[in-house]
Amino acid sequence: MSRGKVTIADIAKASGVSLSTVSRVLSGREGTIPISATTRGRVLAAVDELGYRPNLAARTLVSGRSQAIAVLVHDIADPYFSEIIRGIEDVASARKYMVLVSSTDRDPEREAESLLRMASFPTDGIILAAGGLEDESVSRSVSSVLKTGVVIVGIARHALPVSTIDIGNREGARQIVTHLLDLGHRDIAFLSGPEHLTTANDRQAGYRQALADAGLSDRELIIPGDFSREAGVNAIPVLLEQNRPITAIFAANDKMAIGCLTGLRTAGVAVPDRMSVVGFGDIPAAQDTNPPLTTVTIPLREVGRMAMEQVFRELAGETSASLSVPTSLAIRGSTAPPFTLAPEPLTPKTVKTVRK
Amino acid sequence: MSRGKVTIADIAKASGVSLSTVSRVLSGREGTIPISATTRGRVLAAVDELGYRPNLAARTLVSGRSQAIAVLVHDIADPYFSEIIRGIEDVASARKYMVLVSSTDRDPEREAESLLRMASFPTDGIILAAGGLEDESVSRSVSSVLKTGVVIVGIARHALPVSTIDIGNREGARQIVTHLLDLGHRDIAFLSGPEHLTTANDRQAGYRQALADAGLSDRELIIPGDFSREAGVNAIPVLLEQNRPITAIFAANDKMAIGCLTGLRTAGVAVPDRMSVVGFGDIPAAQDTNPPLTTVTIPLREVGRMAMEQVFRELAGETSASLSVPTSLAIRGSTAPPFTLAPEPLTPKTVKTVRK
DNA sequence: TTGTAAGCGTTATCAC
DNA sequence: GTGATAACGCTTACAA
Numbered sequence: 001m002s003r004g005k006v007t008i009a010d011i012a013k014a015s016g017v018s019l020s021t022v023s024r025v026l027s028g029r030e031g032t033i034p035i036s037a038t039t040r041g042r043v044l045a046a047v048d049e050l051g052y053r054p055n056l057a058a059r060t061l062v063s064g065r066s067q068a069i070a071v072l073v074h075d076i077a078d079p080y081f082s083e084i085i086r087g088i089e090d091v092a093s094a095r096k097y098m099v100l101v102s103s104t105d106r107d108p109e110r111e112a113e114s115l116l117r118m119a120s121f122p123t124d125g126i127i128l129a130a131g132g133l134e135d136e137s138v139s140r141s142v143s144s145v146l147k148t149g150v151v152i153v154g155i156a157r158h159a160l161p162v163s164t165i166d167i168g169n170r171e172g173a174r175q176i177v178t179h180l181l182d183l184g185h186r187d188i189a190f191l192s193g194p195e196h197l198t199t200a201n202d203r204q205a206g207y208r209q210a211l212a213d214a215g216l217s218d219r220e221l222i223i224p225g226d227f228s229r230e231a232g233v234n235a236i237p238v239l240l241e242q243n244r245p246i247t248a249i250f251a252a253n254d255k256m257a258i259g260c261l262t263g264l265r266t267a268g269v270a271v272p273d274r275m276s277v278v279g280f281g282d283i284p285a286a287q288d289t290n291p292p293l294t295t296v297t298i299p300l301r302e303v304g305r306m307a308m309e310q311v312f313r314e315l316a317g318e319t320s321a322s323l324s325v326p327t328s329l330a331i332r333g334s335t336a337p338p339f340t341l342a343p344e345p346l347t348p349k350t351v352k353t354v355r356k
Numbered sequence: 357m358s359r360g361k362v363t364i365a366d367i368a369k370a371s372g373v374s375l376s377t378v379s380r381v382l383s384g385r386e387g388t389i390p391i392s393a394t395t396r397g398r399v400l401a402a403v404d405e406l407g408y409r410p411n412l413a414a415r416t417l418v419s420g421r422s423q424a425i426a427v428l429v430h431d432i433a434d435p436y437f438s439e440i441i442r443g444i445e446d447v448a449s450a451r452k453y454m455v456l457v458s459s460t461d462r463d464p465e466r467e468a469e470s471l472l473r474m475a476s477f478p479t480d481g482i483i484l485a486a487g488g489l490e491d492e493s494v495s496r497s498v499s500s501v502l503k504t505g506v507v508i509v510g511i512a513r514h515a516l517p518v519s520t521i522d523i524g525n526r527e528g529a530r531q532i533v534t535h536l537l538d539l540g541h542r543d544i545a546f547l548s549g550p551e552h553l554t555t556a557n558d559r560q561a562g563y564r565q566a567l568a569d570a571g572l573s574d575r576e577l578i579i580p581g582d583f584s585r586e587a588g589v590n591a592i593p594v595l596l597e598q599n600r601p602i603t604a605i606f607a608a609n610d611k612m613a614i615g616c617l618t619g620l621r622t623a624g625v626a627v628p629d630r631m632s633v634v635g636f637g638d639i640p641a642a643q644d645t646n647p648p649l650t651t652v653t654i655p656l657r658e659v660g661r662m663a664m665e666q667v668f669r670e671l672a673g674e675t676s677a678s679l680s681v682p683t684s685l686a687i688r689g690s691t692a693p694p695f696t697l698a699p700e701p702l703t704p705k706t707v708k709t710v711r712k
Numbered sequence: 713t714t715g716t717a718a719g720c721g722t723t724a725t726c727a728c
Numbered sequence: 729g730t731g732a733t734a735a736c737g738c739t740t741a742c743a744a
Contacts, residue, residue, distance in 0.1 A: 005721090007720095007721055008722070009721080017730075017731085018732075019721095019731085019732090020724085020730070020731060020732080020733095021730060023722065023724090024723095024729095024730085027723080034729060034730095035730090039730080053472060053475070053476035054721085054722075055417070055721050055722070056473075056476055056722095057413045057416035057477065057721080057722090058413075058720070058723085059722055059723075060722090060736090061411070061413045061720090061721080061723090061735095061736045061737065062721085062722050062723045062736045063723060063724090064736080066413060076438050076441055076442055077435070077438045077439050077441070077657075079433070082433045082434075082435070082438040085432055085433070085457070086431070086432055089432065093458070093459075096473070098456050098474070099457055099458070100424070100454050101445070101456075101457050102449070102455070117412075117454065118454070119409070120409035120410060120411060121412045121454070122411065122413065144407055229640070258644045259644070261646070262643070262648075284433075284585070285641045285644070287618070288615070288617065288618050288641070288645060289644060290646035292618075363736095363738085364738070374714065375715085375716090375739095376714075376715060376716080376717095376739080376740075377714060377715075379739060379740085380713095380740095382738095383739080390713060390714095391714085395713080395714080410737085410738075413737080414720090415737080415739075416720090416738095417720045417721065417722090417736090418720045418737085418738050418739045418740080419739065713744105714743100714744085716741105716742085716743075717742085717743100718739105718742100719741105720738090720739090721736105722735100722736085723734105723735090724734085724735080725732105725733085725734080726731100726734095727730105727732080727733100728730085
């Protein structure tokens with residue numbers, strides 16, 4: 001039956017009604033528009049028989065709504081982002097929305113470029129899941145795109161005038177470092193993320209704050225990383241050469257933490273006996289390392305869902321808003337008390353701060 | 357400057373030329389269409405100043421090309437698929453194509469539905485990465501969609517009249533089972549994938565063939581699985597209750613293999629000392645298990661790239677084709693000779709077959 | 713080298 | 729309830 005493109009004109013002809021009637025029947029909102037049952041039936045029959053499918057581009061052009069949203073991420077192959085996307089997809093597809101994705105590899109230029117292209121599609125909404133890249137050209141693009149009426153929602157802290165799903169990066173980092181302190185660790189290294197990424201910076205701030213609260217600011221040790229598995233692997237030799245009594249590593253994300261685990265195994269350092277390791281994010285792989293990784297759980301799918309729901313809300317006329325998702329600790333096998341015979345006691349004051 | 361929607365009409369007005377001239381300048385193909393440098397400059401200046409961005413929906417409507425392709429996967433949060441998508445994206449974005457994704461969770465209905473929606477977009481191409489689901493409604497949708505002129509490329513074996521990127525599932529499985537046989541294993545369990553999935557069935561066929569070639573068909577042990585991590589975890593108690601001297605497990609995909617590793621750890625069975633484990637796919641996580649997972653490497657990104665390149669080729673007029681990607685073995689730490697004091701020797705004939 | 717005008721497939725605004 | 733008809737923003741013959 002259906003050969004080539006079938007348009008409403010064909011349906012109109014086949015069912016003996018006008019174009020507008022066909023359009024009305026197909027518009028969906030049954031209650032709103034009055035149509036005789038007979039007409040309706042005939043149109044639907046023709047649609048079925050000819051295998052008609054509406055041309056979304058045409059619909060978009062005239063209605064201004066494309067039923068599509070775009071998601072910008074650093075890398076879709078990173079489980080952190082693919083989990084978020086899955087959450088987005090789940091709520092999008094329930095409303096028959098299509099999802100466009102774009103990996104920008106943390107390149108501001110590509111981010112701006114992608115943003116512009118997606119907006120000119122035009123998509124109805126754009127979710128910036130790429131995580132707070134602080135770059136001027138990106139913010140310029142965002143502002144310019146906002147004027148066209150697209151809804152934009154950012155995930156993680158942004159200096160942008162858009163709705164935000166805020167992840168408690170700083171607080172989560174503070175909590176997990178406190179967990180290490182509670183276990184008795186005093187020399188905790190921090191493996192940092194890429195510069196100019198608010199997500200990474202906030203986690204680092206949480207680390208520093210936890211140490212400061214415990215009066216241990218002088219014990220800070222920050223090793224530069226970039227969120228990649230390899231950064232984790234390579235950090236180990238660097239760390240071991242430091243000639244400092246490090247007993248725990250806090251990697252700014254799970255991928256690096258997993259790299260650390262591998263690096264430590266290679267170096268013959270037992271985890272958690274000789275070294276505790278923690279990450280951030282709780283990507284699925286964190287459960288299957290050996291030992292399983294202690295980390296900060298971000299409800300990644302939920303984050304995606306919230307972002308998408310916020311897009312829909314704004315599309316329905318609501319104003320922008322800042323929501324936040326709570327993180328929690330997933331205490332697993334990669335952390336244990338440090339290997340010291342006589343653990344340094346905390347001063348009373350410090351204990352109070354840490355436990356609060 | 358740029359407020360609301362800027363159209364070529366605005367550019368035309370601002371630069372004092374006609375709509376068509378603006379369109380020509382913007383069409384890209386500089387060499388093909390003659391335009392005076394002056395005009396060109398003025399148009400471009402106006403574009404820049406007004407912040408003009410072409411409306412892709414309008415362009416799609418008239419040209420029939422949307423510069424977008426769709427990818428159907430089972431689950432975008434599964435690294436197997438997100439790696440493939442990344443490969444697709446890499447070649448798509450180089451040509452400024454947008455990528456739509458849809459997770460169908462192996463549900464034929466959603467697969468068909470998604471396919472139809474994506475096609476009616478209309479996207480220029482559709483990549484069926486979902487991996488050979490054998491279902492009638494899906495094939496019907498594919499045939500109907502093909503008539504509209506979209507290019508479809510399938511990944512993995514399909515009974516569909518479309519181009520295919522074939523993954524050597526059967527051969528890869530045969531190879532890795534042979535690796536286990538070479539190590540001395542004779543009782544190798546197979547943890548299967550979902551039914552009706554050619555990918556899973558082909559791997560199972562490879563397992564059976566390798567055993568048959570070694571004259572060990574009577575040692576077959578197939579445990580039902582579904583490609584999920586949990587299936588791997590849960591298979592372990594089932595396996596241990598079998599009261600059979602199993603020394604190796606071949607899981608039909610890496611996720612299950614990783615689940616097996618975790619299950620074995622829980623059960624206190626040392627890998628590879630007491631049990632060897634292998635998977636299929638070589639997703640990134642396979643390198644970071646402890647011990648690292650021996651598995652069959654599928655060049656996942658390359659698969660994605662090839663699929664996308666094939667789409668472009670067909671869009672350029674070439675005919676459909678069947679390509680295949682070679683798999684290879686990644687021998688890592690999860691395999692070792694079986695824990696038997698006196699390994700059964702292979703018969704000469706068998707050795708020959710196995711080594712060939 | 714540039715302009716005019718006819719669509720592309722829908723929806724939306726009027727009438728009837 | 730239903731039918732013309734004018735957009736939507738762009739490309740592309742066909743003229744000039």
